[in-house]
Amino acid sequence: MANVLIAGATGAMGQKAVDLVNSMPDMEITAVLAPHLDAADREQYHLGEGVKVFNLLTDIDPTVADIWLDFTVPSAVYENVKYALNNGLLPVVGTTGLTDEQEQELIELSESKHLGGLIAPNFGMSAVLLMKFAQEAAKYFPDVEVIEMHHADKKDAPSGTALSTAKLIDQVREPHESNPDETESLAGVRGGDYHGIKIHSVRLPGYIAHEQVLFGGAGEALTIRQDSFDRQSFMSGVKVALEKVGDLDHLVVGLEKIL
Numbered sequence: 522m523a524n525v526l527i528a529g530a531t532g533a534m535g536q537k538a539v540d541l542v543n544s545m546p547d548m549e550i551t552a553v554l555a556p557h558l559d560a561a562d563r564e565q566y567h568l569g570e571g572v573k574v575f576n577l578l579t580d581i582d583p584t585v586a587d588i589w590l591d592f593t594v595p596s597a598v599y600e601n602v603k604y605a606l607n608n609g610l611l612p613v614v615g616t617t618g619l620t621d622e623q624e625q626e627l628i629e630l631s632e633s634k635h636l637g638g639l640i641a642p643n644f645g646m647s648a649v650l651l652m653k654f655a656q657e658a659a660k661y662f663p664d665v666e667v668i669e670m671h672h673a674d675k676k677d678a679p680s681g682t683a684l685s686t687a688k689l690i691d692q693v694r695e696p697h698e699s700n701p702d703e704t705e706s707l708a709g710v711r712g713g714d715y716h717g718i719k720i721h722s723v724r725l726p727g728y729i730a731h732e733q734v735l736f737g738g739a740g741e742a743l744t745i746r747q748d749s750f751d752r753q754s755f756m757s758g759v760k761v762a763l764e765k766v767g768d769l770d771h772l773v774v775g776l777e778k779i780l
């Protein structure tokens with residue numbers, strides 16, 4: 522039996538994760554971290570009476586769990602994962618927004634502590650495959666732009682998935698120059714720029730999580746698209762991560778590393 526602390530248990534993803542862990546016979550939620558949760562309201566969030574509720578990172582008793590499952594906010598995730606690793610908990614992280622430097626620091630910390638962990642910018646199979654296919658296509662189509670579309674409550678932009686997609690493409694595409702004569706008569710209209718790869722972030726009610734990678738070539742185009750219509754789509758990836766994190770000996774990035 523593995524004991525799990527869910528950070529962000531009251532959120533949209535946290536609640537899906539609570540239901541997932543409650544359904545796993547060899548996992549138990551022993552604690553949650555959520556700044557505004559009143560312990561008296563546990564039941565409303567599908568948390569049993571024995572679950573310890575923490576509102577502050579500094580109040581947590583680290584012996585309460587073996588695994589730290591994080592679906593919080595970009596501003597909290599770095600300190601959360603650092604806390605987990607420093608206290609012997611194995612992090613499974615879905616929260617986006619870690620910088621490259623923070624990610625590297627956490628990987629080095631996990632290596633020094635000989636602790637496994639996983640950071641996955643996207644736990645959905647369609648997104649994992651989209652990133653893989655986009656990287657392959659970029660070898661042949663260096664002209665590429667990314668459009669990600671998310672629900673209006675999303676805090677970070679671009680999405681972690683879009684940024685990861687751009688990084689994977691950047692690793693393989695030939696040196697490439699965009700049109701030097703291009704101008705913007707409306708600031709920002711050409712989108713964000715990751716090493717010359719334009720990323721466009723759309724935020725609208727009704728959407729959940731969607732991404733398109735558009736490649737253009739001479740007289741042809743290729744579009745790769747994935748859609749997460751329901752947050753349940755992320756849960757099979759989270760389940761695999763919870764089951765396999767104990768087999769890892771350092772923090773790895775990307776669900777594909779454990780599939």
Ligand SMILES: NC(=O)C1=CN([C@@H]2O[C@H](COP(=O)(O)OP(=O)(O)OC[C@H]3O[C@@H](n4cnc5c(N)ncnc54)[C@H](OP(=O)(O)O)[C@@H]3O)[C@@H](O)[C@H]2O)C=CC1
Pocket residue numbers: 528529530531532533534535554555556557558592593594595596597614615616617618641642643644645681755
């Ligand atoms: N990797 C993946 O496959 C996916 C990743 N995500 C990522 O997961 C994260 C959460 O998304 P989502 O569930 O939609 O967000 P929500 O806003 O719905 O939930 C955020 C949760 O974090 C808690 N929280 C807020 N501030 C802190 C803090 N300082 N310390 C600890 N907990 C805090 C909130 O608690 P309270 O309500 O008490 O403030 C709430 O429980 C985002 O970064 C998102 O990008 C989302 C979907 C899939």
Ligand SMILES: O=C(O)C1=N[C@H](C(=O)O)C[C@H](O)C1
Pocket residue numbers: 617642643644671672675676679680681682683729730731
């Ligand atoms: O905030 C979300 O909803 C999502 N966040 C992740 C991201 O930033 O890529 C994963 C997915 O896109 C949903």
